[in-house]
Structures are given as structure tokens and as C-alpha cells.
Amino acid sequence: MAEFGALSSSFLVAAVGLGVPLALAALGETVSERAGVINIGLEGSVIWGALGGALGALALGPYGGLAAGALAGGLAALVFAAFAVWLNTDQIITGTAVTIGSLGFTGAVFQSRFGATGLALELPTVPAWEVPVLARIPVVGPAFFDQAVTAYLAYLLVPVLGWFLFRTRRGLSLRAVGESPEAANAAGVPVVRTRMLAVVFAGLTAGLAGAHLSLVHTGTFAENMSAGKGFIAIAVVVLGRWNPKGVVAAALFFGGAEALQFALQAVDADLPYPLFLALPYVLSLAALAGWFGRSRAPEGLASAWPRG
Amino acid sequence: MSTRTRALTPALTAAAALLATLAVAAALLALGGYPPGDAFAALFRGAFGTWDRFVSFTLVRATPLLLTGLAVALAFKARVWNIGAEGQLHAGALAAVAVAVALPGAPGFLVIPATLLAAAAAGALWASAPAAMKTGMGVGEVITTLLMNFVALFMAQFLVQGPLRESRGVFNQTDEIPPAAHLPDLVPGTRLHLGFLIGILIAIALWLYLTRTPGGFRLRAVGASPQAAEVSGRFRAQPVVWLAFLASGAIAGLAGGVQVAGVTHRMYEGLSPGWGYTAIAVALLARLNPLAVVVTAIVFGALSAGGGAMQRDAGVPEVWVRGIEALVILAVLTVDRSWQALASRGSRG
């Protein structure tokens, strides 16, 4: 029984740790989709965040790395926004291009800096902070309150975004842009600017998620290490019904699905691990199939809006 | 716009996009400390330097791009955003190997069709899950096809590590398929195989289908406006969407089968360097026209064949090629947008 308790506690720690990058990216994407932009290039922001985090950490230490990662993700999103929002190109194709290009160019930068052999890079990592009292709560305490600063940022974003989206005038305007850009424009809301800002915000949080991968989760960088996290984050937004609370819950659920593979491998090393690697993706699909019928995307999602 | 200029626009778009890509790529290469001239020269030599480079490298690499490019073009024509050609290709490759290995003594005229049909069927099957989710539950296919790609990759990994692992058990790969299942060479003395011809035939067939048949007309109508198709065309859009998904998946699956039967003769992890994604650039640059896909697939085949030479001779990492593919997509979108802006300035009011 005690062993089970320890196991479930370490499982929860892993689940939260793996859920945090999904939550960060998905919370940002929630804002972007509420403004009517679906950014498949989120995956690109995550990988740039991971690389930016790595380079930043080498130059400025782990916290500088986190900031650099967020910035790198934001810049990738700015490229996406320049095309998909400012030039009004197709959001889905543009996002796909940004993802492909990001995976390519991060690889190019990485290889030119560290050589094509890809020698395992050791990065200064971001330490966990234990929250004094809360971390002592049995089982959930260490899982939720003995994490790196990125986790606390994710927790903080939930009420902040909930307040922003549903309780402020700017949030109302942003949601109007996502529901009906025509109506928002007629009400004097600057559609293009709102969408640009929302997309870049999502890029910042996705970049932070990438930096979490390299600076908290692994302590290294590898090409393609984002491994579809950005795509899963988009599915997480759908499952969380475009609502910060729901999104963070869905992200933790997927963190749990990923953690399961480690927990089960600890039990039996012969289990075929690729199947467990596939698990979060299969679960994403199953959850989309099961839940989507009951949730509704913003009506103006992926809608075009020309300038002027 | 006159009819003449309208006919020329797609070609102009493609040419302008390629030029823009070259310019941006050159700037980025220079920024990265590589002399762009040397890099492009190496790339060109690697792709077109000799007859054998062109046929055995450029055209051989163009083959899976041709098939996946056609798959994407067909789907996009029906406004089905199939981003899942990569996964469908893997499903097709696995099915092809499984069938070919299971028929060791069969003659080529039996085993080759069986192999390729199995590949197409597996690709269609892989596409049917997102199709069902889109038509039955209203779940957008962009995310589902993307997620299915990862499932396919991990499934391939699992199979080549376990159930389909080669009998000598050294590497994570399947056994080699029997020689009877190998696709015959197309040009003697080169590595170009029958798959390239299959791709060209499918391109012609798709072009005829889309432009000359009632079914292709319905598919284009659904792509242009599902509401108008239903109200004015009086046919249900849903079966057409299904057809586009399944046919697109089948062609992408065939790409996997052709690659296995024509080039690698076995399945292993990392069979595809991302052809299913490059296919999007191939199809877009071709303006979704199947015949033009033949040309753009060769362009990207050359990029891929030249990428290795660029790394070897100019020291530019091969991953740059992925970046250049992305630049092509963005350039096409931008040039396209500029045309539209010009055209709408002419007709709005």
C-alpha cells in the first residue's frame, strides 16, 4: 500500500511536469483561437522555445533561458501572424509551413552551433521551488507544489486569462473578434491588431513551453524534441472547450497519459514503449471524437480578415 | 484579366514564388555564414550534374513526393485539409511489406499488384478515421490527420522493433521483401523504378477525372462551396468528402508501398524524411493541378537530391532543405495573395 502511494505520488509528479508545457502552450492558443486564429505553427513556437531556451541558458543561466525561449517562440508566432493575419493567407497552410520551417531551421541553427553529430548537450536546468506549506499535502502536495517556476506560471495564467477573457472590456473585444470579425470591426475593435497580439501571446507561452522541455524536463536539446507537443496543445484547447480552466484540466490529463508510459515501464521494462509513446495521440483522438460534439469553437475561427 | 493572362497566372505564381524563395534562402544562407552561390551550385550539381544524378537521385526522390503531392492536391481540391499524408504513407509501407513478405514464392505479376493494392488500402484505412470524425462528429481534420501521423510513426516503430522485426534480429527493420516483389527498373542502368511511371499515370488520371468527369466536377464543387453543391447541385457533400479522404489516403499509402517495393525493399524507422509534409509544398506550388504536380515534385526531388551534395560539398547542413520547403509554401501564399489583391482591385465594387 505504501509502495502504491509512493508510485502514485511519483506518477502525479511526472504527470504535472509533463502537463505543464501542454498547459502553457494550450492556454496561449486558447487566447489566439478566441481571437479567431488557429495556429498550427504552435509546434514551431515550441521547438524554437526549446532551442532559444537552450542557447539563452548557456549565455544567461536557466532563467535567462526561459525568457529567451519565450521570446523565440513569440518571434516564430510573429512570422506566422505576419502571413496569416497581416497578409491574410490561409491559417492552416501557413501554420503548417511555419512548423516545417521551424523544425528545419532550428536543426540548422543547432547543427551550426553544436556540430552535426549532435553530441548530447548539457544545459543548466531550472530548479524546482517547493511552496512552503502546500508542498506538504500528501500525494498532491509534491506533485503540484514542488515544481519549476513554469508550473506556477501556468497555474497563475488560469485565473488571469479567465478574468481577462470574460471580465474585461479587452477580453470582450477579443472574443468578439473571434466570433465575428465583421461585428467587432463595426464596433471599432482593431481586428488585425487584436489577432496579431493574441497570436504573439500564444507564441510566447508556447516558447515557454519549449523552454520547459529543454531546461526543466530534459536539460538538453535535441532536434525535433517538440515531438508534436504543439499539435497536442491544439487538441487540448478543443477538449478544454476554449476555457482556461478546462484547458488546464485537459493538459494535466494528457500529462498523465504521457506519465503512464514511465510508470508502466518502471513496472515492466519489456512493455513495448512505442505503443506508450503513441498513447497521448490516441487519447487525443479518442477524446476529440467523444467530446467535440458537445463543445463549440469560436464561430470566426480560421476566418479570413483582410486589412483596410 | 484576359483569358490568356489567367491561363498564365499559375505558372507565373510558381515562378515568382521560386524566385522569392531563392532570394530569401540566399539571404538566410549568407546570414548563417555560408556562401549562397557555392551552396546553390552544389545543390544544382547534386540534382542535375549528371544523367545518373538526375535519374537515380532526383527522379527517384521525386517519386514519393509525386504520389503524396497528388494525394494532397486531390484532398485540398475538395477542401479536405489532409495534413496526414505522412501517416498514410507509413501505413501503406507497412502493409506493403507485410503482404510482400507473406507471399515469398509468388510471381511478380501477382505479388507486385497485391503489394501496391495493400498499400493503397492501408492508406485509405488510415485516412478513414479522420474522415469519420469529420463527417460524423464535426471534428476538424487538420488536428486529427496530424495526430494520426504520430500514431502511425509510433506504430511503425513498434512493428519494426517487434512483430515485423527482421529474422536475424540485428537492426530495427523488417526482412527484405522477396525479389519478385521488387518494382522493375524503368530506365536500364539507373535506379529509377516503375513507381515513377505509376505516379505520372495517376497524375494524368486525376487530371482527367477532375476536369472531364461528373464525379470530378462534383468534387471541385464541394471544394469551392459545399452549400452551393448541396442546394444547387442537389448532391450530398458528405460522400464526396469521404471519397476525397479515401482516395487521398490511398494515393499517399501507395507512395509508401512504391517506396518500399521500388527503393528500400524493407521497412525501417525513419523511412520517410517527411515526404507527407513536403507534399503540401509540392501540391501548393502546383496550384493543386495534378499535371503540374509532376513538375513540382521533380523540383522538390531535386532539392532533396541536391541537399546531400550541398552538405558534402558546401558544408550546409541538409536540414536547410526543410527550411527551404517552408519558404516555398510561404512564398506561394504571398505571391497568390498579391495576385488576388490585384485581381480584386479590378473587380470589387
Next chain:
Amino acid sequence: MRDALRLRGVTRRFGPVTALDQVDFALAPGEIHGLLGENGAGKTTLARVAAGILQPDAGQVVIGGEPLGARGVGGARALGVAMVHQHFSLVPRFTGLENVALFDSAAWTRRGTGSPGYRERVEARAEELGLEVQLDVQVGGLGVVERQRVEILKALMGETRVLLLDEPTAVLAPQEVEGLFAVLRQVARAGAGIVLVAHKLDEVLAVADRVTVLRRGRWVLTGEAAGVSARELAEAIVGAGVDGGGGGVGGGDAGGPGTVGGGGEDAPKVGAAGAEQAPEPRPGDDVEVARLRAVTVSTGGPIPLRGVSMEVRRGEILGIAGVGGNGQRTLAAVLAGMLPPDSGEVQLPEEVGWIPLDRTEEGLVNEFTISENVALAVHGSDDYRRGPWLDWAGVAETAAALVRDMDVRADSSATQAGVLSGGNQQKVVTGREFLRSGELLVAESPTRGLDVKATVAVRARIAALARSGKRPPGVVLISSDLDEILELSDRIAVMVRGRLIPVPREDHNPTAIGELMLSARGDGDP
């Protein structure tokens, strides 16, 4: 006294088209100013420039003495300009209150939640204006009249100096128009200037103090409403002599002989059902082409059908009046054979022509050519097959004949549908749907959004079709435009809340039908 709104030499171009050409316009505080003109005359563009939604290419917009400059919608709002759009600018999934707040810069404080008392302020303003508004329901679920009230309340929440209304009466029954005008008079009394964009002369003359007419982007006349006759205005609008009876509207460079056909000899010769001497078959030769008996539909549309019975005879036009959204769409889908009813009996010809409400989204594929749009109707027919192939040459021939017979103004049948004017698009749809079936033609608001000339032409085409040859089709004309119903119909019924109420011949007048249109409003289920 300073003008509430003044436009000086305003020019606005869309590509080669000059939508407004050096237009001057002045609006006095407290006046209701009718703005008249054909579609494309520049009325809506003028309103949108004044509201800051569009930037003028030349000229100046001055609001209450202050130039608007390039400050856009926000700037115009701040100066007290509000606009009620024809296609409402509401967010369907927001509640009434959220929609009002979105527009009202004073609504939400930086502190967060809607500032305390805001809701009460909105309610008070609604009461003041005599507008009954549902604030807590998502506006997407409201009827068109309720939505218009939200739109008006939203516009009038702030300090309003100029109120612009774009075709606000188009969606209203006659009795509701009066209610709207009462609100407008009250707003004007409070000192705001009102610009009322409309195309119905009598309505404008009933409420406006002054009127201005635009034609082809140019100012034509401004005058006291009391001092001009409807006939003078109509002449100013179309630019030449007007014959009220729907006869030849000439003049202008789009006109010319044969633009507008009235009688049987002008019947289009589309497809095989050519018209030799039309033998005046009306009012129907009693051959029934369609029949519904107690048809009930509760799925497939937001407004169900409740026990609808009707029959349509050859060569007659059955007019179905009603305020939009009372089940007309569901009825059209049933008649077109696209929607099987839950119960009741349906007898329809094998194929039915359907001119759908939304010609650009449903009637046509804009990026297709005219030929390809014709192919939408014929691509399944054996007449247009050659083995496995679609006979494009045959389709093009038919399309060319349609272009000729329906008098479509296009270079050729290879012209893209999207570049045609609204009237010509509608002629293509009408011709194609007649091609589909010579038995039954369902026309859903076929002239919505068309200008006067195009409206006359399309109506004439429909009338001519119903009188064409020995086997004319039966026509079901569904429209919220009472004038159209009265002008064309042999028999009339009114659609209210999913029921169909026949109107006896002696009640074929706007007042009686208008009363019926509103009669069953608000009653519960049967």
C-alpha cells in the same frame, strides 16, 4: 446652426469602380434625412464612410464641426456617430447585453466586471427609447425584429449626434416599420441627425424631413420631402422616365431595348420547353404539379413546419408572404425535395427548380464559370454525358443559350459567376433552375438586394416563365417583400410560425396581409 454631419467632395473608389464621386452631403441636427438610390448608387458606401468604416480617397468627413480624418470607426464613435447595419453587426453568440457593451466604450471599466449599474443603465435607455430588448439571450437565437432592436439600442447607448441606418425596413412587416419610425422620430427630437438609407420611396417620404438621391456614385438632388413627388424621386433615382407598371425602364448605359420584358412574347426559350405563342394559360389550367397535405417538419431547420397544406398548379404563381424566419426556408427545402417531412403527404415532380435565398453562397459557385454553374444542374443528366465524360461542349452550348435567353450581361458563358452583378447572377440561377425543371419552380426572395432595374427584370423573367408555352411551370414565390408578392402572385398565402394561412382574393392588399403576417406572433404552441 452647425451641421451634425457634413461630407465635402468625398470620393471613394473600389479599384476601377468609383462608388462615390465628389459627393457633398449635409445633415442637420434633429432632422431625418432619407438617402435614396439604386443598388450600387453609393448609399451604403456613403454611410460607411461617414461611420469611419471606410476611408475616403478624397474629400472630408466633418462631424459636428470636427474633421474625422483617419481616425476610423473608433474616432467616429467618439464623435457621436452610430450606424445600424443592414446585415446587423451583432455577435451571434454574445448576449444582448454583451453586444451593447462591446459597442459602448463607457461600458466596462478597467477594473473588470461590467461596471456596477451598467445593466440598469442599458435597461433604462431601452425603456426611454421604447425598445423592448432581451438582454440575457444570445442574439443568434432571437428573431430578426428583436435583433434589430438590440442593434438600435447598441447604436444609441452613447452620446449620439449622428445615427446612420442602412435599409432598416427591409426586414420588417409594414406595422413594424411604423414602430421603428416612432423610435427614429424620438431620437431626432432629442437632437440627433438621422440618415435613413432605403429604397422604398413611400416609406422614406413618410418619415423623412429631407431626401437626397445618389445615382452611380454622384449626388443628384436634395430636397424637402414635402416638396417632391414619388414620381420625381423615382426619375432621379433611375435617371430617366419611369413607367410604374413594370414596363420598360430605359436610360442609363446598362439599359436598352429588351432589358425588361413584360408579357408572354418575351418568354425565355431555355432548354427544350420553348415558348411558341403563349396561350395565356393563367390562372392555371388546373393541372396540379405539386401538393402538400398536413406536412409537418420538426427537424432540419430552426423553424418547424406545422401541418402545411398547399397545392401548386401549372402556370400559376403562388405567393407566400411572411416575415423572414417563419419557416419559409424549411418549406422551400421540402418543396425542392431536399427535406423529407416527419409526417404528411408530399407529391412533387421528379425535379424541382429552386432559386435559393442566398444566391452567392447557395445559388452559385462564385469561382465557377457560368457554364460550370449550369453544370451544377445538368451534370447528372444522360444528355450531358459522353461515355464516362461530362459533355462540356454541350453544357457550354446550353449555358450560352441561357445567357442569351435570360439576357445575362456577360462576356460569354466562360465568365466567372463571381464577377457578375447581382441581377445577372440571379438571372443565371433563375434560368438554370428552370432548365432543371419545367414543372415546379420555387423562388425564395428572388430580388433581395437587387436594384430597381434588376428587380424589374428578374420579376419579369419569373412572370414570363410562369406563362411560357403550353406546359408552363407552377411557381412558388416566397418573399417578405409584399410589393413583390402582390405584383406577381395569382394566389397568396402567409407563412406565420410554421403555418401557412391562405389569403382570400379580396384581402390581397398590404394592410390585410401585413396584419396576417403579424397575427400569430407570440402565441404558443397549438
